[in-house]
Amino acid sequence: MGPADPSWAGLYRLGGLSAALFVLLVVIPVTLVFAAPAPPVDGRALLPYIAAHKTVYLIELVCFVGLSVPALVVFTAVSVALKDASRSMAAVGGLIGVASEVIALALGSSPQSLHGGLVVLSNSYAAARTDAERAGIVSAADALIAATNAVSWAGILTATGILLLSLAMRKGSFGRAVPVLGVLTGALGIVSEALRPMIGPAYLVYGLLLPAWFALAGWNLHGLGRRGTP
Template identity: 55%
Template sequence: MALKHLNKSFAAIAALVAIAYGVIALALNSSPPSLNGGLVYLSDQYATATTAAQHIAFATAAEGLIAVTNAVNSAGILFEVGILIISLVMLKGVFHKGVAYLGIVTGALGIVSEALRPILGFGYVVFFVLEVIWLIAVGWKLYRLG
């Protein structure tokens, strides 16, 4: 709402991208493996398994779940596209230009990071830290505007 008077088209597109991100993320269960309840369940089952066949079955299921959640994430890419679009609009608004440029860098780096997530491994954290900083900066400004 703080940006809609600057460019209604971009604001509407960013809102639609954000909604699409939420729907797709829920549909794909695209949370990181560390937050996936399925891994906790499989770990518990593995720990109580009594045969080698059960151990193999639960380990294989866990590997499959990790592979799926580490795959290129279309929902994550949409979120980063949304950050990029909003940040471009922020350049002309009440937000500090540094926050807008941080959002542009974060959105662009996020698109690449999401696309290369299986290759980046822990390097993905660099982008994540930038995203958290950007979200805090935007949240603080919105709080002050309210």
Template identity: 60%
Template sequence: MSAWPTDPAWRPLYRVGAACAALYVLLLLIPLVLLGVAPQPPLSGGTAMLDYIAAHKAVYLTEFVSFVGLSVPAMVVFLALTVALWPLNRSFAALGGLIGIASEIVALAYNSSPPSLNGGLLLLSDQFVATTDPARRSALATAAEGLMAVSNAVNAAGILTALGIGLISLPMLRGIFPRRVAWLGIVTGAVGLVCEALRDLIGAWYLVYGLLLPLWFLAVGWRLSRLGMTQDAARSTAHSTLGGQR
């Protein structure tokens, strides 16, 4: 079992997983910074939304690409963790990896994210600006309101991501990853399930999960980077982690 995570064949995957964890955090931070310094899209009103996009297209597009695009590196992180944790508990490693990757596929399929970020709204905004027909503009505004409702509603992707994090963190209690990283993942998963399911009710409390999520990705990314080092260094890292948990 001890030879599995430090097998040279897996080192490139661990290194890519570590890089993707860092990319995930970067893609998460970019829109969060913009949320604090740039005008934000309205949460209701189709006309207001389409006017906003026309006036702030660069900001809107950056936030949209970042929030939706971070699902891609997240899938790689879940895959790398599944491989690393496979010998410790195949059931939870497989379940956590499968649910985590599936959640990101679902997120990409939705092609939307709060606050009011949706690829379809970009097209509607262009059409809204290009026409002067009141009936046409009214129809476009109505369509925009529908897409906004879909974008801001609770969806399965966020809930499944939290569940995947919690499940794949359970095998970490048995080694390879420090126990503090394992417990961080378990807590992040549990808090995330509640925050995602009750997002419309808890308001600013959602920020608790918003802080835990990048911390977890940074923690697992750092450990994956250690496993992705040279064989001797990676074996020393894995063995020291196992020894410290006995």
């Protein structure tokens, strides 16, 4: 790994820590699959599901939405680390990556069927006294579920950012494994996010590659931070 600019050592170390946090926020909800089944995609089934598994549902929601925060830092740190390798590619890749996470945070939702508004609707559904009230709440839930589980432009942009940054890494100090994994992750991610409603469990391949890339990128950022420390 090449020498790092000491003035950015703090950002590199923070990027490494953020990558570790990103991976942790992926692992936590994945392990919760053993505590509760995946959320349904039908409003009438999902609302009682949330009431019965509210803690698990909220943890999954917070983790999958919250991981955008450390991802912001990682994209920024990687972009800065590549500024002398491929300035234009690093700038565009970093900008797209950061924008994707800002969009994800603004949406505040994540497939499958994870949305804060659905928690409110679940409470209303439990308190409803008539079939007409429940039917109206179910219709509102179905609309939110459809929007949440639709093709995610934020996800497509995240994969695009990874692809561009990984292409820039070929001339940088991230070794060989990270750019190769990143190109594969980015290319597969674009397709997987675009076709997510149709590919079903096949999305898991990208779902495993994504935290792997963040882990390797974070490890390299940590090394850059240590080497750049005066």
